[in-house]
Amino acid sequence: MDSGGAESGAASDRLRISGIGASVDLRPVGAHAPQLLGHLRRLWARCLSHAGSESAATLTVNLAEGHADLPRTPNALEIVGSDLSLLLERTTQAITSALIAARAGKLLMFHAGGVSHPVTGKSLVFVAESRTGKTTLAKLLATQLGYLSDETIGIDEELRIHPYPKPLSVRSDDGHAREEISPDALHLLPAHEQPTLSRLVILDRNPSHLGPPQVEEIDLFDAIITLAPQTSSLSALPQGLQRIADLVAHTGSVLRLRYAEAQSLVPLATELIGAPA
Amino acid sequence: MIVQLCPPNDRLTRPLADAGETDATAADSLLLYDGTIVHLGTLGTAIAELAEQPIGIETLAHELQQRFGAPPEDLLKATHEAVAHLIDQAVLQVVDSGDPSAELGWQVSERAAYVASSPERVVVLNLDRPAEQPLAILGSGAAIWHELMPPEGTLERPIRRDSELLERLAERYGCAQESISADVQNFLAELVDRGLIQRSTDVAGTTQAMPPSREAPPGRPGSQ
Numbered sequence: 145m146d147s148g149g150a151e152s153g154a155a156s157d158r159l160r161i162s163g164i165g166a167s168v169d170l171r172p173v174g175a176h177a178p179q180l181l182g183h184l185r186r187l188w189a190r191c192l193s194h195a196g197s198e199s200a201a202t203l204t205v206n207l208a209e210g211h212a213d214l215p216r217t218p219n220a221l222e223i224v225g226s227d228l229s230l231l232l233e234r235t236t237q238a239i240t241s242a243l244i245a246a247r248a249g250k251l252l253m254f255h256a257g258g259v260s261h262p263v264t265g266k267s268l269v270f271v272a273e274s275r276t277g278k279t280t281l282a283k284l285l286a287t288q289l290g291y292l293s294d295e296t297i298g299i300d301e302e303l304r305i306h307p308y309p310k311p312l313s314v315r316s317d318d319g320h321a322r323e324e325i326s327p328d329a330l331h332l333l334p335a336h337e338q339p340t341l342s343r344l345v346i347l348d349r350n351p352s353h354l355g356p357p358q359v360e361e362i363d364l365f366d367a368i369i370t371l372a373p374q375t376s377s378l379s380a381l382p383q384g385l386q387r388i389a390d391l392v393a394h395t396g397s398v399l400r401l402r403y404a405e406a407q408s409l410v411p412l413a414t415e416l417i418g419a420p421a
Numbered sequence: 422m423i424v425q426l427c428p429p430n431d432r433l434t435r436p437l438a439d440a441g442e443t444d445a446t447a448a449d450s451l452l453l454y455d456g457t458i459v460h461l462g463t464l465g466t467a468i469a470e471l472a473e474q475p476i477g478i479e480t481l482a483h484e485l486q487q488r489f490g491a492p493p494e495d496l497l498k499a500t501h502e503a504v505a506h507l508i509d510q511a512v513l514q515v516v517d518s519g520d521p522s523a524e525l526g527w528q529v530s531e532r533a534a535y536v537a538s539s540p541e542r543v544v545v546l547n548l549d550r551p552a553e554q555p556l557a558i559l560g561s562g563a564a565i566w567h568e569l570m571p572p573e574g575t576l577e578r579p580i581r582r583d584s585e586l587l588e589r590l591a592e593r594y595g596c597a598q599e600s601i602s603a604d605v606q607n608f609l610a611e612l613v614d615r616g617l618i619q620r621s622t623d624v625a626g627t628t629q630a631m632p633p634s635r636e637a638p639p640g641r642p643g644s645q
Contacts, residue, residue, distance in 0.1 A: 365435070365451055365460060372458045379455045385431040 158202070159184055160193040161239055163308030164253065164298030166246035167197040168239055176207040183232065187326045190291075190309040190334070200246035205235050232324040233313060240296055243308065248377035251298035251306065252387045255374040257282035258292035258305060259413070260339035266417040267305050267339040269297045270401075271374045272347035279312050281347065281406045285413050286332035288420045292339055296376070299341055301387070303394060307335040341391065343416045345399040346370055349406075357403035357412055364389060367398035423517040424481070424504055426472040429453050434466060452512060459510050464489065464503055468513070475516045477525070478504060526580035527609060528621040529569045540567060547616045556615060561601075562608055564593060569618065580621050 158171040159181070170188070172180035184205070185192070206224045220238050225231035244253055257278035260267040268285075269292075272278045282294035293308040300306065309332075311324040346362070362370065368388050378384040392398060403409055414420070429452040437448040450466040452459045461469060464485070471484050482500035486492075492499040507513040529535075535545040543566045546555040558566050568589055571577055581589075587605060591598040612618045 365433070365449065368433070368451055369458055369460060372453075379430045379453060383431050385433045385451055385453050385458075389433055 157181070159188060160197060160199060161188050161191045162193040162197055163191050163239070163243050163293070163306075163310060164247050164251060164296060165300075165306035166243045167193050167199050168242045168246070169199040169202040170205060170235070170239065171202055172205045172207075174206040174208050180205055180207055180231075183228070184235070187232065187311040187324055190327055201242045203235070203238050203242060205231065207231055229321060229323055232311075233322055236311060236313065236324055240308075240310070244296060244376045247298055247306075249380040249382070251300055252378075252381060252384070252391065253296060253298045253376040254344075254371065255295065255376070256297040256344075257294045258297045258307075258339070259285045259289035259417075260292055260305070260307075260336040261342075261417050262290050262333060262336060262420055264418060265336035265339045266342035267292060267336075268413055268417045269299075269305070269341060269344050270347050271344065271371060272349070273374065277347045277349040277406060279314060281409060283312055283314070283330055283332070284406045285410065286327070286330075289333060289413070289417070290335040290339065291327050291332035292335050299391065301390075303341040303391065305339040305341055307339060309335055341395055343395050343399070344371075344391065345401050345416075348400050348402045349404070350402060351404050353402050353404040357401050357408050359412065360400045360402070361397035362400050364392055364397075367392065370400075371398070422478050422504075422515060423475045424472055424478070424508070424513045425475045425516045426469050427454070427511055427514050429459075429512075430455065437463070454511065459512055461507075461512070465507060465512070468503060468507060472513055479525075525620045526582040527569060527586065527618050528580045529566075529578045530617055530619050531578075533617045535566070535570075537563070537567065537570065540564065543567070545615075545617050549616060553615070556617070561590070561594070561604075564590060565605065565608060 157177070158169045160167050160169050170184055172178075172184065174180075201221060203220075204222050206222070207226070207228060208224055209226050220234075220241075223231060223234050223238050225234060247253060254269065254271050255274065255278075256269045256271040258267055258269040259282065268289075270278060270281055279294040282291060291309050292305055293310060294312045295310060296308050298306040298308070309327050311326050312330065313322045314325050314330075315321075316323055346367075368385060371388060372378060375384075381387060401409060401412070431453040432450060434450040435448045437446060447466040447470070448463055450461045450469065452461065452469065467485060467488055468481065471481055476484075478497065478500055481504070482496050485500060486496055504513060508515065530547070532548045533545055534548055535543055537543045541560055541563050543558045543563045544555050545558060545566070547553060565586065568581055568586055569579065571579065583606075586609075587598040587602060590601060590605060594601070609618065613620075
């Protein structure tokens with residue numbers, strides 16, 4: 145335990161949050177700071193850092209009445225808003241941006257969800273554009289497989305995945321508002337301690353797709369071209385294209401999964417990384 | 422026009438499965454730039470490789486013809502179009518849009534035989550025109566010829582650009598390049614007329630003579 149306070153590695157008025165191998169400090173401010181701290185500690189329980197991690201940035205979060213809710217601003221260090229749900233969502237986005245910035249040039253990072261086998265650590269990473277099925281699939285698969293992330297997957301040269309078990313942005317029942325929900329509240333399994341990439345797939349969800357999921361092996365260059373827009377800071381990574389090519393050489397062709405319902409992908413997922421015990 | 426590859430952050434090149442009779446080696450390649458990936462086919466990949474260092478369109482066209490054979494349409498036009506497309510994609514940048522022959526240099530013709538009896542005197546003969554009187558070059562003309570001769574101990578005829586020649590001569594005679602430029606150009610033009618030197622480019626260590634811009638008048642004594 146760090147000597148700094150109640151929170152390991154951070155003062156008690158802030159949370160040190162770790163993901164994809166980096167850390168940021170989150171500091172609620174303003175009249176509602178104690179309430180916010182409670183919310184954030186609960187939502188980010190799985191990312192609360194161990195002692196010794198260095199913070200790459202400090203983000204302040206302020207729930208302030210009468211304050212216009214700011215639009216999404218990547219790399220913002222101050223998150224202010226009057227709507228709690230929106231504020232928490234913006235906070236998640238800001239944390240993700242800060243962590244990605246801290247790992248630029250070091251990790252191969254994808255907009256992707258991922259799950260790990262609880263025993264072997266073999267991991268399935270599913271790449272998709274924002275709001276096209278990552279969270280839904282992560283939420284579903286991680287009831288049997290370890291939850292790595294529903295948004296950002298960082299992979300190092302040895303194909304080790306640096307988990308980022310962030311809160312999930314889940315659409316409420318009315319289909320409009322989004323809510324941040326902790327993986328604990330969704331009873332998702334914890335990530336394996338040393339998750340390693342076993343297979344990379346690209347999600348191609350189409351509600352009108354009929355029948356079982358269609359699985360297609362993608363040509364290496366086509367895969368790289370498709371994956372590139374879903375990477376972060378690829379240009380900053382030394383030999384970024386080669387890193388993707390090496391990854392594919394070790395884990396097999398990237399697969400494109402055409403499907404309608406996330407449920408239909410469960411058998412395929414267990415086939416790719418092994419059925420949980 | 423001289424173009425050069427905009428250096429990508431990373432590049433992947435796939436070999437051609439069956440190169441067949443062509444000299445082409447790569448099927449396609451991916452070039453990573455900030456925020457974008459460009460997928461180049463066989464031709465684009467070859468151009469990108471050739472343009473690692475600045476290269477003139479004519480030289481590029483010549484190299485592409487060596488690798489792929491002549492295109493159905495005009496070679497230079499086809500090369501220009503391919504290059505224009507790559508410039509649009511920010512794969513190539515224009516280094517110098519000026520004189521298309523700017524990267525060419527002067528080289529002693531293969532058919533020129535000469536005796537350099539001193540730094541001040543050279544006698545030159547075009548072997549294709551045995552009926553012509555050998556040309557005796559004296560003084561500063563001999564100095565120019567010496568610049569074009571293979572360096573001591575080598576046999577390879579060097580290629581000297583105009584700027585390079587002017588620089589060396591101005592240094593040698595301790596004068597401004599501008600003051601000798603016209604005389605040098607006139608003298609070089611005379612040597613070209615006599616078929617003693619030619620415009621050449623140096624590409625990847627191989628010397629390529631460019632087609633002569635001025636044809637020798639027909640019916641000249643001794644010409645075949």
